[in-house]
Amino acid sequence: MPQDQPTRTRRRVVLFGATDNQDQIAIADVLRMETVGGVLMLAAAVVAVIWANVGSSYEDFRHIYLGPLNIQHWAADGLLTIFFFVAGLELKREFVAGSLRKPSAALVPIVAALCGMVVPAGIYLLLNLGLPDGDLRGWAVPMATDIAFALAILGLVGGRLPTSLRAFLLTLAIVDDLGAIAVIAVVFTTDLALGWLVGALACAAVWFLLQRKRLDTWWWVQVPLFVLCWWCMYSSGVHATIAGVLLGLLTRTSPEESNDPVDRWEHFWRPVSAGFVVPFFALMSAGVVVSVQAVSEVFTQAVPLGIMLGLVVGKVVGVSGGAWLTARFTRAELAPDIRWGDVVGVSVVAGVGFTVALLVAELAFADAPEVIEHAKTAVLLASVLAALIAVVVLALRNRSAIRRQA
Numbered sequence: 001m002p003q004d005q006p007t008r009t010r011r012r013v014v015l016f017g018a019t020d021n022q023d024q025i026a027i028a029d030v031l032r033m034e035t036v037g038g039v040l041m042l043a044a045a046v047v048a049v050i051w052a053n054v055g056s057s058y059e060d061f062r063h064i065y066l067g068p069l070n071i072q073h074w075a076a077d078g079l080l081t082i083f084f085f086v087a088g089l090e091l092k093r094e095f096v097a098g099s100l101r102k103p104s105a106a107l108v109p110i111v112a113a114l115c116g117m118v119v120p121a122g123i124y125l126l127l128n129l130g131l132p133d134g135d136l137r138g139w140a141v142p143m144a145t146d147i148a149f150a151l152a153i154l155g156l157v158g159g160r161l162p163t164s165l166r167a168f169l170l171t172l173a174i175v176d177d178l179g180a181i182a183v184i185a186v187v188f189t190t191d192l193a194l195g196w197l198v199g200a201l202a203c204a205a206v207w208f209l210l211q212r213k214r215l216d217t218w219w220w221v222q223v224p225l226f227v228l229c230w231w232c233m234y235s236s237g238v239h240a241t242i243a244g245v246l247l248g249l250l251t252r253t254s255p256e257e258s259n260d261p262v263d264r265w266e267h268f269w270r271p272v273s274a275g276f277v278v279p280f281f282a283l284m285s286a287g288v289v290v291s292v293q294a295v296s297e298v299f300t301q302a303v304p305l306g307i308m309l310g311l312v313v314g315k316v317v318g319v320s321g322g323a324w325l326t327a328r329f330t331r332a333e334l335a336p337d338i339r340w341g342d343v344v345g346v347s348v349v350a351g352v353g354f355t356v357a358l359l360v361a362e363l364a365f366a367d368a369p370e371v372i373e374h375a376k377t378a379v380l381l382a383s384v385l386a387a388l389i390a391v392v393v394l395a396l397r398n399r400s401a402i403r404r405q406a
Contacts, residue, residue: 037274038152041354044279045286045380052287062284075284076359079277081230081244083355086273087147087177088248089266094174097255107332108323109168112343113175115322116350117143120314124306131302137364138303138375140187142310144180144356146383147173148278150349153387157394162337169346172319180356181245188363189238196236203229204246211252216261239363278355285358288376295377303371304378307361311351311382312389319347341400345393351386353379 052058062072069077094100103110120142128134150173154166203225210216210225226247234240253262288294298304323343327333334343361375 036152037148037278040275040279041148041282044282045354048283048285048287049290049380051283052289058287062287072284075281076362077234077240078230080281080355080359081241082269082277083244083273083281084181084241085226085244085248086266086269087174088245089251089262089269090248091174091178091245092249092251092253093262093266094171095249096253100171100174104332106171107330108326108334109171110175111326112319112323112347113172114179115325116145116172116315116319116347117176117179119318119321120310123314124310127306127309128302134302134306135365135368135371138307138361138371140180140183141357141361141364141375141379142307142314142353142382143176143183144353144360145173145176145315145350146352146354146356147177148274149352149354149383149387153349153352153390154346154394157391157398161342161394161398162335164335164337165342165346168335168338168343169349172346172350176350177356180360181242184239184360184363185242188360192237193235196232197238200229200232200236200238200243200246203232204243204250207247208250211250211261214252216252216264241359281355282358285362286376286380288373288380290377294373295381297374298378298381301374303365304374307357307375307378308382308385311353311357311379312386315351315386316344316347319350320344323347339397341393341397345390345397348386348390348393352383352390354383357383 048058063070065071066074091100100106100110121139124139124142125136128136128138147170150169151166154161154169207222207225207229210218210222216222226243229247230240230243233243233246248265251261251265253260298308320340320343323334324340334340357379358376361372361379365371365375
């Protein structure tokens with residue numbers, strides 16, 4: 001071996017220790033990697049499906065009460081608030097200094113995201129209006145895109161694709177999440193308790209004042225305030241995860257300030273969200289009884305079929321069609337290094353619904369457990385199918401990019 005050729009060593013994963021050592025990488029840093037979060041989520045979903053099909057212990061475990069809520073509700077209404085808090089922090093950064101700072105610069109992915117929500121919902125509604133067993137309540141299930149899975153897929157197979165494609169997908173997923181959050185807040189709010197809602201908004205106002213006064217290092221005040229805001233939001237009838245988004249959006253950030261509160265909170269909570277919160281939610285939500293009959297019903301009943309077609313077909317038509325129409329009839333255009341084949345690949349990735357889609361399915365059919373199982377099965381199958389198609393499409397685009405660079 002030539003003397004001047006460097007040798008490469010694999011970095012060792014450590015629980016604790018100096019992270020500036022080039023031969024070591026901390027567990028928290030591993031969990032901040034997008035691909036790792038997606039893999040953990042997928043593994044948790046697989047475990048949930050297997051567990052749900054080997055007896056009754058899965059349902060028994062989900063319905064164990066810990067204080068005021070059972071474990072299933074702690075996962076969906078409690079811990080998932082942390083996931084939405086991280087999403088809110090990311091949204092705040094994008095609004096202040098990112099791709100959403102100038103809507104004109106992000107017009108193509110924004111319109112693509114909106115069309116990617118409207119078209120799947122429209123497909124679901126048309127199908128369920130036309131079939132005798134249709135149920136219109138699930139129209140919002142195929143609207144959502146899972147950020148973690150989508151970015152993980154892009155990271156796994158899109159190494160040679162343009163870097164601006166990730167920004168396109170991130171903007172798309174963020175706008176998509178905003179739409180899903182708005183639907184959860186407006187559509188699935190029942191029996192509104194105004195007093196509790198005022199309490200939640202008061203907590204949010206105090207959080208905002210702490211940010212304005214730059215008292216954002218008072219974690220011993222902010223953490224209890226976060227929990228109190230969450231409880232008030234939960235008790236108000238508005239879905240509790242909205243508290244996470246609200247506080248994330250009210251957190252202070254500035255392009256001129258390094259390591260501001262958004263950076264600090266996201267740096268701390270992202271590994272918790274990716275390594276525990278989202279996988280545990282998947283574990284508690286993805287467990288469906290799989291059988292030949294259950295899978296066949298996905299393709300024969302209106303609700304699961306509408307979800308399947310909405311995610312796999314509607315997302316592709318909506319996202320790619322919306323992007324093309326925007327570029328065709330306005331002055332907005334794609335980034336110079338993005339081709340329309342890349343947009344099609346991203347539109348397929350957007351069909352991976354999973355986390356938010358499972359949550360919306362539980363909210364939409366809260367009084368119909370059998371329909372929830374069908375809806376969840378459809379979400380899982382559609383997400384797997386969309387992921388597989390996306391891997392093939394992006395891999396082909398990746399190979400084409402390698403040829404162009406050769």
